[in-house]
Amino acid sequence: MRLRSLTLAVSALVLSACAATAPASPPVSQDWAGRSPYGLFLAGQAALSDGESVQAADYFGRAAEESGVGVLDERAFTAAVLSGDIDMAVRMAPTEADASEAAKRLARLVRAVDAMAHGDGREAYTLLTAQEIGFPHRTAAALLTPWAAAQAGDRQGAIVRPDVPNDKLVEFFGLLGQAYQYERLRRFDEAETDFKALTAEPEAAPMMVLAHGEFLERRGRRDEAVALYDRGLLAYPRDALLTAARARAADRRAAPPPPTPKEGAAQALLTPAAAMLAARQSQFALVYLRLALHLDPERTDAWLMVGDLMAAAGDLQAAREAYARAEPGTPEYPAAQSKLAWSYQNADEPERALEIARQAAADGDPTALLTLSDLLRTNERYAEAIPPLTRLIEESPAPDWRLLFGRGAAYERMGAWPQAEADLQAALELNPDEPDILNYLAYGWIDRGERLEEAMEMVERAVASNPRSGAMIDTLGWGYYRLGEYDKAVEKLEEAVELEAGDPEINNHLGDAYWQVGRRDEAVFQWRRVLTLDPDKRIRADAEAKLASRAGPGVRQTAAAPTK
Structure with a gap:
C-alpha cells in the first residue's frame, strides 16, 4: 500500500x-443590552465573520434567550464550540426534532467528546455508534x-x-x-x-x-x-x-x-x-x-x-x-516563537517581531535563526541577515541549497554581487533545476549585462517550469531588453505586468521598454505608476530621475558579454 x-x-x-495551553479568551462584549433578538443575531453573525467566536457565542446565546427561536439556539451552540467553551456547547446542544440535521450531528459528536473528557467512554461509545454521525463528521x-x-x-x-x-x-x-x-x-x-x-x-x-x-x-x-x-x-x-x-x-x-x-x-x-x-x-x-x-x-x-x-x-x-504558550526548551518553542514574531511583523510592528526573533535565536536553534534571518531580510536589513545564515550553513550536517540561496539573495540586495554570485552558483550546483535559483542568478547577470546568452538559457528553463511566474517572465523580458530586442521585451514585460500588476520593478522595466520602442507617453505612465507601488529606494530613485529628466532610461549595455 x-x-x-x-x-x-x-x-x-x-x-x-x-503551542501549549489554551489562550485566554478575548473579553466578551456586553453591548447587547437593549438590542432586539434580531439585532443580537446580526451582531453574532458579524462577530463570527470577524473570527470573534467568544463574542459571537455571547450574542447568539442572548438572542436565543430573548426569542426562543431554535435557529438562534443552533447558532449559539456552534459559536460556543468555535470559541472553545465546550461546557456551554453541551448545555446548548440541540436535540429537538425540528433542529437541523447538521446541528444534531455536531451535537452528538460534541456530547461524545465531552463524555470522553469526563472519563465516560461507555456513554461516548453509545453516542458514536447508536446512530450514524454522517457528513461532514463521519x-x-x-x-x-x-x-x-x-x-x-x-x-x-x-x-x-x-x-x-x-x-x-x-x-x-x-x-x-x-x-x-x-x-x-x-x-x-x-x-x-x-x-x-x-x-x-x-x-x-x-x-x-x-x-x-x-x-x-x-x-x-x-x-x-x-x-x-x-x-x-x-x-x-x-x-x-x-x-x-x-x-x-x-x-x-x-x-x-x-x-x-x-x-x-x-x-x-x-x-x-x-x-x-x-x-x-x-x-x-x-x-x-x-x-x-x-x-x-x-x-x-x-x-x-x-x-x-x-x-x-x-x-x-x-x-x-x-x-506564546509553548514552553522554552521544548521542540515546539522555536516554531511557536516564529509564528508569534511574524504576527507582529504582519501587523507593522517590525521591532517587536525582531525582538522576539532575536530572543528565540539566542541559543542557536536552527528554526529560530532562520526566522530571524527571514525577518531581517523582509525589513531590508540585509547585512544583519547574513550572520544567522552563515552560522546555519557552517553548522548544517549537509549542504543546503536553500540556505545558500537565501544568503546569496541577501548579499545581492546589499550590493555585494561577487559574494551573492558565489552563493547562488553553489546553490545551483546542489539543485541544478530549481527555477528560483535559475531565475535569480540569471537576473543578476542580465541586469549587469554579463553572460547574457547563458542567463537567457537559464531563465527560459525557469519559465518553462513556472510559466505563471510574473517575476520569471520579467527576467526573460529584461533579458530581451539588454540584448536590444525591445519589441520582444515589451511583449514579455506586458505579460509579466498582467501576472504581477503591483510589482514596482516589473512596471519600471516595462516603462523602459516602452520608451525604447517610441511609446513615450506609456513609458511616463508606467514610471509614475511605479511611485504608487511602494518601491524600494533604488527603484524609486530610478523612476524619479527618468520622470525629472524626461530623457528616458540611461545608456544600457545591449551587447552580450563573453560567456565564461
Missing part, C-alpha cells in the same frame, strides 16, 4: 504547529470510536479498525489508532506490523516515523529507533520533533508513554482538522481543534493550529496568546 501520498500534506499540517466519529471503546474497557471494540467506504483518511489513520491499541493490550507483534506499514515508504510522514520510533524506544530497541529517526531526517532535515526524538533515543532517555484514550482521541481529531484546513474549511477545522483540546489541553500542535486560524480571522490577540 502506498501511504505517503495520502497523508503527507495532512501530516505536515499536524506536525508543523506547536471521519471524526469513526476515528474516535475505538478510543471510546478503549476508555469503556471494551478490548475487542478498541482494536476494530474503523472503516468508512472510500475514506482514505480513516483507512490510514485508523491503522495508526489500531497500532496504539494493540500496544496498549500488549499485543506487540501486531502493533509492530501496523507501525511498519505506516513507515514503509522511504519518505514516510514525520508523525508516523515518530509514532513507530517511540514504540521501538518503549520496547528497548533504541538503536533501531535512532536509525528510523535518521531515515526520517533525511527526508525532513529540519523537523524539530524528529530531531528531539533522535537525541532522546541516542541518549537512552525515557520514551514518551503510549497515548491514553483521551490523548489518542485528541490526536485522532487532528486528522479531520488538518484535512479541513487543507480544504480551506476553517470553521470545521476549528471545531475539531477545540474538541481535541477539550480532551487534551496540552496538545501543543493543536494550539498552534488554533493560533493560525485566529490569525487568519484577524484575532491577533487570541493568536498570539496561543503561540
Whole structure:
C-alpha cells in the first residue's frame, strides 16, 4: 500500500504547529443590552465573520434567550464550540426534532467528546455508534470510536479498525489508532506490523516515523529507533520533533508513554482538522481543534493550529496568546516563537517581531535563526541577515541549497554581487533545476549585462517550469531588453505586468521598454505608476530621475558579454 501520498500534506499540517495551553479568551462584549433578538443575531453573525467566536457565542446565546427561536439556539451552540467553551456547547446542544440535521450531528459528536473528557467512554461509545454521525463528521466519529471503546474497557471494540467506504483518511489513520491499541493490550507483534506499514515508504510522514520510533524506544530497541529517526531526517532535515526524538533515543532517555484514550482521541481529531484546513474549511477545522483540546489541553500542535486560524480571522490577540504558550526548551518553542514574531511583523510592528526573533535565536536553534534571518531580510536589513545564515550553513550536517540561496539573495540586495554570485552558483550546483535559483542568478547577470546568452538559457528553463511566474517572465523580458530586442521585451514585460500588476520593478522595466520602442507617453505612465507601488529606494530613485529628466532610461549595455 502506498501511504505517503495520502497523508503527507495532512501530516505536515499536524506536525508543523506547536503551542501549549489554551489562550485566554478575548473579553466578551456586553453591548447587547437593549438590542432586539434580531439585532443580537446580526451582531453574532458579524462577530463570527470577524473570527470573534467568544463574542459571537455571547450574542447568539442572548438572542436565543430573548426569542426562543431554535435557529438562534443552533447558532449559539456552534459559536460556543468555535470559541472553545465546550461546557456551554453541551448545555446548548440541540436535540429537538425540528433542529437541523447538521446541528444534531455536531451535537452528538460534541456530547461524545465531552463524555470522553469526563472519563465516560461507555456513554461516548453509545453516542458514536447508536446512530450514524454522517457528513461532514463521519471521519471524526469513526476515528474516535475505538478510543471510546478503549476508555469503556471494551478490548475487542478498541482494536476494530474503523472503516468508512472510500475514506482514505480513516483507512490510514485508523491503522495508526489500531497500532496504539494493540500496544496498549500488549499485543506487540501486531502493533509492530501496523507501525511498519505506516513507515514503509522511504519518505514516510514525520508523525508516523515518530509514532513507530517511540514504540521501538518503549520496547528497548533504541538503536533501531535512532536509525528510523535518521531515515526520517533525511527526508525532513529540519523537523524539530524528529530531531528531539533522535537525541532522546541516542541518549537512552525515557520514551514518551503510549497515548491514553483521551490523548489518542485528541490526536485522532487532528486528522479531520488538518484535512479541513487543507480544504480551506476553517470553521470545521476549528471545531475539531477545540474538541481535541477539550480532551487534551496540552496538545501543543493543536494550539498552534488554533493560533493560525485566529490569525487568519484577524484575532491577533487570541493568536498570539496561543503561540506564546509553548514552553522554552521544548521542540515546539522555536516554531511557536516564529509564528508569534511574524504576527507582529504582519501587523507593522517590525521591532517587536525582531525582538522576539532575536530572543528565540539566542541559543542557536536552527528554526529560530532562520526566522530571524527571514525577518531581517523582509525589513531590508540585509547585512544583519547574513550572520544567522552563515552560522546555519557552517553548522548544517549537509549542504543546503536553500540556505545558500537565501544568503546569496541577501548579499545581492546589499550590493555585494561577487559574494551573492558565489552563493547562488553553489546553490545551483546542489539543485541544478530549481527555477528560483535559475531565475535569480540569471537576473543578476542580465541586469549587469554579463553572460547574457547563458542567463537567457537559464531563465527560459525557469519559465518553462513556472510559466505563471510574473517575476520569471520579467527576467526573460529584461533579458530581451539588454540584448536590444525591445519589441520582444515589451511583449514579455506586458505579460509579466498582467501576472504581477503591483510589482514596482516589473512596471519600471516595462516603462523602459516602452520608451525604447517610441511609446513615450506609456513609458511616463508606467514610471509614475511605479511611485504608487511602494518601491524600494533604488527603484524609486530610478523612476524619479527618468520622470525629472524626461530623457528616458540611461545608456544600457545591449551587447552580450563573453560567456565564461
